[in-house]
Each structure stands twice: as C-alpha cells, then as structure tokens.
Amino acid sequence: MPTIVHGFDWPDRIVVGTVGRPGQREFYLQVRDGARLLSVGLEKQQSAALAEKIDEILDELIARGGSALTIPTVTPVELVDNEPLEQPVEPEFRTGALSLGWDPTTAQVVIEAFPIVELDDDESEAFSAALEAVENGDDDEAAVEIEVEAPELLRVRIPVGTARAFAKRTLEVVGQGRPLCPLCGTPMDQEGHVCPAAPGLGEIGPDDLDGLFPDDPFPGGPSDGGPFGGGPSAGGPDDGRP
Numbered sequence: 372m373p374t375i376v377h378g379f380d381w382p383d384r385i386v387v388g389t390v391g392r393p394g395q396r397e398f399y400l401q402v403r404d405g406a407r408l409l410s411v412g413l414e415k416q417q418s419a420a421l422a423e424k425i426d427e428i429l430d431e432l433i434a435r436g437g438s439a440l441t442i443p444t445v446t447p448v449e450l451v452d453n454e455p456l457e458q459p460v461e462p463e464f465r466t467g468a469l470s471l472g473w474d475p476t477t478a479q480v481v482i483e484a485f486p487i488v489e490l491d492d493d494e495s496e497a498f499s500a501a502l503e504a505v506e507n508g509d510d511d512e513a514a515v516e517i518e519v520e521a522p523e524l525l526r527v528r529i530p531v532g533t534a535r536a537f538a539k540r541t542l543e544v545v546g547q548g549r550p551l552c553p554l555c556g557t558p559m560d561q562e563g564h565v566c567p568a569a570p571g572l573g574e575i576g577p578d579d580l581d582g583l584f585p586d587d588p589f590p591g592g593p594s595d596g597g598p599f600g601g602g603p604s605a606g607g608p609d610d611g612r613p
Contacts, residue, residue, distance in 0.1 A: 372522065374521055374522065374524060375522065376524055376526055377409055377463065377523065377524070377525045377526065379402045379404050379525075379526070379527045379528065380528045381528065381529075381530075382402045382404045382527060382529065383403050383405065384402070384403045384457075385400070385401070385402045385482075386454075386456070386537065386540060387399065387400050387401075387413065387418045387421075387422075387540065387541040387544050388401060388455055388456035389544060389547075390456065390460055393547070396415070396548060398412070398415050398418050399411065399412055399413060399456060399462060400418075400421075400484060400525070401456050401457065401460070402525070402527055409463055410456070410460050410461060410463065411462055411463050411465070411466050411484050411525055412462040412464070412466060413466050413484075414466070415548075417466060418544065418545055419541070419545045420469075421469055421471065421538075421541065422537070422538040422539075422541035422542045422545070423538075423542070424471050425537065425538040426535075426538045428471065428473055428480060429442050429443075429480075429531060429534060429535055429538075432531075441531075442531045442535075443532055444535075445535070446532075446540075447532045447536065450532050450535075450536035452540060463486075463523070463525070464486035464523065465487055466484045466485065466486065466487070467485055467486055467487035467488060468485045469482070469484055469485070470482075470483040471483075474528065477528065479530055479531075480529050480530075480534040481527070481528050482527045482528075483524055483526050484524065485521045486522065486523060486524070488521055488522070552566055552568075554566045554568040555567055555568035
C-alpha cells in the first residue's frame with residue numbers, strides 16, 4: 372500500500388504547542404493551511420531537537436554566505452506567534468521519527484514526521500535474529516535495523532522566516548514546564564515538593580518558597596500551560612519533567 376503523504380507546501384501556520392498542566396503536558400506539532408488543520412503527537416525531546424536542528428540549518432546557511440537569500444538571525448516581528456493550539460486537537464498519529472532537510476530549489480526547510488510503526492511477525496523475527504547475533508558476538512557487523520514502510524507521513528515545507536519563528540517558539544514551549552526547585556534542582560509540582568536537600572522543611576509549596584526566595588517559582592499560574600497551552604487532552608503524556 373502506498374504511503375499517504377499529508378503535504379503542506381506553504382502552510383498558513385505551523386506551531387508546536389501543548390495540552391495539559393506542567394508535568395503532564397502533551398506536545399503536538401500542528402499545521403494549518405486555510406481550513407485544513409492537522410496535528411501529530413510529539414515527545415518533548417523530539418520538539419526540542421527539531422527546533423535546535425532548524426536553528427543549526429539556518430545558521431549554517433548564513434555562515435556559508437554567497438546567496439541572495441536573506442536568512443533572519445532572530446524571529447521577524449511579524450511572524451511572532453504566541454497563540455495556543457487551534458481546536459480541536461485530534462492527532463493524526465504519534466510521531467516515531469522526524470527528518471529535516473533543506474530544499475534549495477524553493478529555499479524552504481522541509482520537516483517530515485513519521486508515525487510509530489509496529490512490526491509484523493516476519494519483521495519482528497528478523498529484527499530479533501539480528502539483535503541476538505550482535506549480542507552473542509556471532510556477527511559484530513550485523514545491522515540491527517530493518518526497513519519498514521510507513522503507512523503515512525506529514526511533510527511540511529516552510530520558508531526561512533517561518534522556520535526561525537517556529538524554532539524560537541518551540542524552544543519557549545519546551546521551557547515552560549514545571550519550575551526547578553532552587554534547593555535540589557528537581558521539577559516541582561504546584562501541590563508541593565519534598566526536597567531531598569532540605570528534608571527538615573517537609574513538603575515545600577509555592578507559598579513557602581516565597582519566604583525563602585524573592586522570585587515566584589510559578590509565573591503565569593500553575594495550570595494554564597503558558598500562552599501555548601490549553602484545550603482538552605488528546606494524546607500521549609509529557610515526559611514527566613518540566
């Protein structure tokens with residue numbers, strides 16, 4: 372069966388946003404072109420890696436020079452997008468792998484998201500046999516991987532300004548999780564936190580920290596998810612950290 376490609380060549384909007392409160396956030400990559408809206412689930416680490424790699428590609432293109440294309444070093448003001456995910460958030464699939472590239476013919480960054488694919492019996496047996504050969508030392512060069520055709524994928528092409536804005540917003544979203552305890556450095560819940568670095572204090576809550584530290588550890592409120600969160604739960608869990 373041929374792979375179904377959900378293609379967006381010049382989308383009106385592409386963002387990473389979250390659903391849920393800090394510590395329980397679910398990450399989504401959402402693309403819209405006109406009335407067409409599509410979302411796929413992401414892991415927090417995937418979101419951060421995608422944004423960082425996009426910045427790397429853009430910075431490398433700037434360093435190369437010799438092009439008439441102007442690549443912004445920061446987000447163009449007109450492309451700043453702090454709005455939450457559009458509703459409904461109904462993921463087409465959860466992302467198992469991402470690929471990133473540059474198309475010089477259109478001067479666009481190309482993002483591809485592939486779903487998590489379950490192996491059939493033959494594929495699973497082939498993978499297990501290759502893995503066992505490596506573990507037993509029977510074949511040090513055995514490739515512990517098999518080629519699996521994805522049933523569908525999301526392919527998005529975006530210009531450099533949109534790419535820079537997307538990367539910046541995504542990194543901001545990733546950083547909007549639970550605050551770290553200023554004493555032990557572990558993520559804190561709004562309900563309270565038993566700090567191993569100060570067990571004598573018992574459960575430390577936001578009000579307790581106000582007396583110890585001048586800065587509010589929960590700026591913007593504990594449950595609004597920041598400007599990028601909100602909406603009903605519809606997918607996989609956050610990774611449990613911020």
